[in-house]
Amino acid sequence: MINLNNFQINVWAALSLLFLPIYGTAIGLLFMGIFRRLSARIHQRYGPPLWQPYADVIKLFSKKSNFSHGWVYDLGVIMGLAGPALMLWFIPFNGLPNMAPYGDLIVILYTMVIGPLGMALAAAVGASPWGVLGVARALGMMFGYELPFMLAVLAVVAKAGTLRLTEIAAMQQSAGLWNPSNWFYALVPVAAVAGHIALQGVMGEKPFDQAIAPHEIGTGIMTEFGGKYLGMMFLFAALNLFAELALFSVLFLGGGPLWLVTLKALFLYVIASLVDITYGRFRPDQAFALLWKWPTVLALIGLMIVLFS
Amino acid sequence: MEWARLIDKVTSKSLWMMMYCTGCGAIEMPPTVTSRWDVERFGIMPMATPRQADIFLITGYLTKKTLKRVIYVYEQMPEPKYVIAHGSCPIDGGIYYDSYNTINRLDLFIPVDLYIQGCMPRAEAVMDALLKLREMVEKGEANAWQKYHENFEYYDKNQKALFGENWRAVMTL
Numbered sequence: 001m002i003n004l005n006n007f008q009i010n011v012w013a014a015l016s017l018l019f020l021p022i023y024g025t026a027i028g029l030l031f032m033g034i035f036r037r038l039s040a041r042i043h044q045r046y047g048p049p050l051w052q053p054y055a056d057v058i059k060l061f062s063k064k065s066n067f068s069h070g071w072v073y074d075l076g077v078i079m080g081l082a083g084p085a086l087m088l089w090f091i092p093f094n095g096l097p098n099m100a101p102y103g104d105l106i107v108i109l110y111t112m113v114i115g116p117l118g119m120a121l122a123a124a125v126g127a128s129p130w131g132v133l134g135v136a137r138a139l140g141m142m143f144g145y146e147l148p149f150m151l152a153v154l155a156v157v158a159k160a161g162t163l164r165l166t167e168i169a170a171m172q173q174s175a176g177l178w179n180p181s182n183w184f185y186a187l188v189p190v191a192a193v194a195g196h197i198a199l200q201g202v203m204g205e206k207p208f209d210q211a212i213a214p215h216e217i218g219t220g221i222m223t224e225f226g227g228k229y230l231g232m233m234f235l236f237a238a239l240n241l242f243a244e245l246a247l248f249s250v251l252f253l254g255g256g257p258l259w260l261v262t263l264k265a266l267f268l269y270v271i272a273s274l275v276d277i278t279y280g281r282f283r284p285d286q287a288f289a290l291l292w293k294w295p296t297v298l299a300l301i302g303l304m305i306v307l308f309s
Numbered sequence: 310m311e312w313a314r315l316i317d318k319v320t321s322k323s324l325w326m327m328m329y330c331t332g333c334g335a336i337e338m339p340p341t342v343t344s345r346w347d348v349e350r351f352g353i354m355p356m357a358t359p360r361q362a363d364i365f366l367i368t369g370y371l372t373k374k375t376l377k378r379v380i381y382v383y384e385q386m387p388e389p390k391y392v393i394a395h396g397s398c399p400i401d402g403g404i405y406y407d408s409y410n411t412i413n414r415l416d417l418f419i420p421v422d423l424y425i426q427g428c429m430p431r432a433e434a435v436m437d438a439l440l441k442l443r444e445m446v447e448k449g450e451a452n453a454w455q456k457y458h459e460n461f462e463y464y465d466k467n468q469k470a471l472f473g474e475n476w477r478a479v480m481t482l
């Protein structure tokens with residue numbers, strides 16, 4: 001426990017806290033590169049090289065003119081980047097000291113909202129009607145996917161009997177790191193499938209990408225962002241992507257050391273990308289109805305199975 | 310200086326373009342960006358809004374009405390920015406040279422980096438221009454955007470001569 005009286009400066013832990021967001025961003029950008037390559041191959045194109053997103057970010061940060069819309073705009077962008085970093089600090093990775101023992105699932109589910117909210121704040125003061133429309137859609141979608149996602153998480157919590165993510169991860173690894181028989185995807189499969197569908201909405205991939213919706217509403221939240229601000233948006237998207245995937249793999253796929261979680265995240269992301277590439281975009285009302293119908297009902301059934309068995 | 314070279318090199322690998330598609334040339338854009346020619350393998354990607362774009366591709370003739378929008382969009386793009394004029398219409402008027410409501414030369418109003426001649430240029434020509442622009446950016450030669458600062462009086466004078474003295478105040482988008 002953190003005790004200010006005999007607070008020890010733990011250099012290793014501090015370094016690991018510093019390292020995690022940087023690692024998450026780098027991996028998230030790599031995932032985006034993989035996604036662009038994958039979608040190109042499916043379209044029968046060659047596609048950009050894997051390091052394309054890194055070049056994009058460097059270019060965006062080297063732009064000579066950057067348009068700001070006041071201090072809320074600046075702060076919102078920073079808050080957006082801080083949210084997923086905080087979330088990553090609370091996710092347990094074997095052998096990596098971070099803040100996971102000091103927070104539980106409730107904290108993580110709250111930190112999940114900080115990042116998108118920061119970006120929404122920046123987009124809302126950005127004076128672009130498309131941006132405001134994107135924010136409205138993003139908030140609506142948030143209501144849509146949080147219900148099934150929370151219910152799926154609740155099923156895990158009911159099964160595990162604890163809110164502590166460290167214990168949930170340890171419980172799944174009790175049969176061995178590579179043995180999936182104790183993973184919650186196997187123990188509460190119905191709820192896990194519901195959570196998986198909701199994850200698509202959490203990540204904002206098609207068919208749930210109404211908040212960005214390129215060429216429909218400009219690019220939604222991103223419409224007014226350019227130069228460094230768009231660069232920050234990219235870093236946020238990358239970090240947020242990795243944090244969400246890591247959370248899901250720790251919750252349902254057993255977690256493990258950082259490299260293993262990264263591999264599991266990649267596996268989840270490739271599935272999500274394939275769905276993204278093959279689906280079109282739903283209308284906001286259709287997407288909302290879909291999220292509150294199938295995954296929610298599935299998650300409820302999963303929860304019932306856990307509670308009454 | 311070395312640092313700037315490095316940045317130029319990276320920038321040339323990632324150019325996002327915004328296409329202004331009111332002219333006939335719009336029809337050449339789909340083959341350029343989709344699986345036929347696939348410019349994305351060079352890091353060139355179509356973007357939806359001016360704030361995100363580096364390249365401004367003007368595909369064909371500009372009327373007095375659309376030129377105003379083009380100037381506004383150009384000014385909204387973050388620097389460095391590059392303009393490609395596609396087709397003969399923005400170069401010298403093309404077949405609309407004597408029309409009552411199109412302009413004949415784009416570079417009187419905003420600085421242009423590259424011209425693609427032809428009526429209309431095929432997707433191969435667009436690819437060629439994009440690769441040429443990429444080379445220019447890498448060498449630090451695509452500097453037309455600086456002219457808009459240095460010679461703003463010139464561009465402003467031409468804009469005002471065409472649209473009237475206080476067109477910016479009068480215009481609503």
Ligand code: SF4
Nearest residue numbers: 333369396397398429
């Ligand atoms: S150059 Fe030819 S094809 Fe292009 S806009 Fe003009 S008339 Fe149309």
